[in-house]
Amino acid sequence: LVPLSLAQSVFDFTSYDENSKPLVEALRQLNLAEVNYTVLMSDSCSLASKLVASLKRPESLLKCFEQKLKKHPNAFEDKLKLLECHNVLKCFSDSVNRLEERDKPTLKRLPFYQATHGRLISVGSAAVCVLPHGVPRKEMDALGRRRNVIFLEESFSLAPLFQFLEFQCISSVDVYCNFILQTFDIFSKEARFAHLDYIRHYILPNKSIDDNDKSRLMASLKNTAVITCEDGSLRKVSSFYDPRNEVFIVMLAKDMFPPDPFSQREWLLFLEEIGLICVVSRDLFTMFAREVAIEGAIRPSEDTDKKSKVLVKNLFSRDNVIAEGLLQTVCDISFVATEPVEEKFRLLHRQFGEVSGQTPYISFKGSVIAKHAKIVWTAAPLLPQWAHPYNYRCLVTLPVSTSASTYYNAICSCLQVLTEPTLDLVISHCQNLCFKLEKDNYSDVLESQKYTRIIVMSGIYAFLQEKAVSSTIVKERLKDTPCVLVEEGGRFVHSKQVVLELYRKDEIRPFLYGMPAELSEFKRLFQYLGCSPSVKPSHYVMVLDILHRRSMENMLEPNEVSFASKAVKGLFETLQDIPSGMDGISNLYLPSTCLFSSSLVMEVPPIVLARSTELIFDDAPYYHDRIREFDFPVVVDLRKAGVCIKSNAN
Helix, strand or coil, X not given: CCCHHHHHHEEECCCCCHHHHHHHHHHHCCCCEECCHHHCCHHHHHHHHHHCEECCEHHHHHHHHHHHHHHCCCCCCCCCCHHHHHHHHHHHHHCHHHCCHHHHHHHHHCCCEEECCCCEECXXXXXXXXXXXXXXXXXXXXXXXXXXXXEEECCHHHHHHHHHCCCEECCHHHHHHHHHHHHHHHCCHHHHHHHHHHHHHHHCCCCCCCHHHHHHHHHHHHCCEEEECCCCCEEEHHHCECCCCXXXXXXXXXXXXXXXXXXXXXXXXXXXXXXCECCCCHHHHHHHHHHHHHHHHHXXXXXXXXXXXXXXXXXXXXXXXXXXXXXXXXCCCCCECCCCCCHHHHCCCCCCCCECCECCCXXXXXXXXXXXXXXXXXXXXXXXXXXXXHXXXXXXXXXXCCCHHHHHHHHHHHHCCECCCCHHHHHHHHHHHHHHHHCCCCCCCCHHXXXXXXXXXXXXXXXXXXXXXXXCHHHHHHCCCCCEEEHHHCEEECHHHEEEECCHHHCECCCEEECCHHHHHXXXXXXXXXXXXXXXXHHHHHHHHHHHHHHCCCCCCHHHHHHHHHHHHHHHHHHHHCHHHHCCCCCCEEEEEECCCCCCCCCCCCCEEEEHHHCECCCCHHHHHHHCCCCCEEECCCCCCCCCCCCCCC
């Protein structure tokens, strides 16, 4: 028996239809007090049914639950299965408009709510969030404990009840932005992967989700460390680089790329949207170029060369690289690997910057395109053919109304690359070669090297003849340089030692030459450099002066006597044609001898080159007896030198 005040703690199971049968069966399992109509008189049954709880009045059922829970707080624990609990709650959800504010605490105490971890729970006074279908449930209970939130499974049929109870029914985007991503570090590696996979496969492709919500989710992903590294730590996607980018592959360590499985193509497309670094920015490129420059200077290797080539390729394949301003930034960074010139050229002279057989890394600034190597390899860094921007034209879309030649010339200009060497560089190269190879003038030169010399110097002569003859600078710089190649490539001499028109028989090798036939095409250049069109007295004066310096005032060797005699012959014969040929000549050395020296007992007295102003010309041999004791040096007999006096000579 129960008092009338507790009548609603008793339930009437007699009046229900077939549709309510599952609910009635569930309620009976809760051991609710049931009206015993068998002990009541028939006229009392109607009154009793109006006083007790009934399915016709779901709010009365709630009173019945309340009374039961007052006596036994855990009376409903583990009594019902999931479907039975759902039927009970659905009863209240279907009649939610009959519920009142005071009913909420009792409803929340019922242990009939399915949590995301699968168990049936009561929510009490805790904050409740209804999790949408599809969002991975793994370890959501841990998230709930961290955030002091109970996560319930979504149920469309219970939505009215959840709304009445003020449970937070949020979208999948809100779940990630407001809960999961904010505490992503509490999840295991497997759970993190499951969430990212769900976002990638189901949220982002879902057209029913608003674009603004997707953007909000993407922003949260960008600002959250979501990638689990091999050491278990979490990093933002923006700290990783795209392994599909060739520059990143050669320049970065393995841990700078997303770990598996995020390195797979389908994942990279997703990561690209949330911060994966896919493009080599201006600052990144500059940093990489400096790294290669340091490595190239300290410990160059094949890997360093590869890095250099990949960077150069990236530089010239960038869209509108001129407007980007990167060219001016990196032009003076030495990150370009060089290539040695042909061995036959290096045998003549080492390459510019070469140390111990190795050529250094170079910058674009001041380099010369390698096709000009023959006329500049000792004086300037050579830009290899692979580093020429024009080679990458197939990788770039040219700006509108811009020709390829104009575009790539502009690139070279920004990089300060010399598409054609300057006069100064070619002159310096010429001097480097000439002064170096002049030292071999008295050595045997291989025929192959002679041929290479001719090839190289012909290139230099051609450039100078085209560019230099209108300027006095080149003439001034080369006047003291042995820049004329003679003896079929075997010797370098000064321009003043070469006469444009001089027969082979009249040459005084190695002091005076006619212009070599193989270099006749450069006649204009040689004349500009100081080669005389015809032989003059000054040429023979020069020969005698060279011989004097070589002999150091000692007795001439037989071959030197022959050279001196030929020079004297040429001198006096040309003076007969050019009486003014000695104008401006202050010193003249002539072969001399001391006729009466008693210290020498030789059949032929020694011959020495002496200053002409200190010599006596022996034109009166009949006075020898009178001057025998004075032993003055006299000029050798000119007839012995083969000097002939022309009939018209003065």
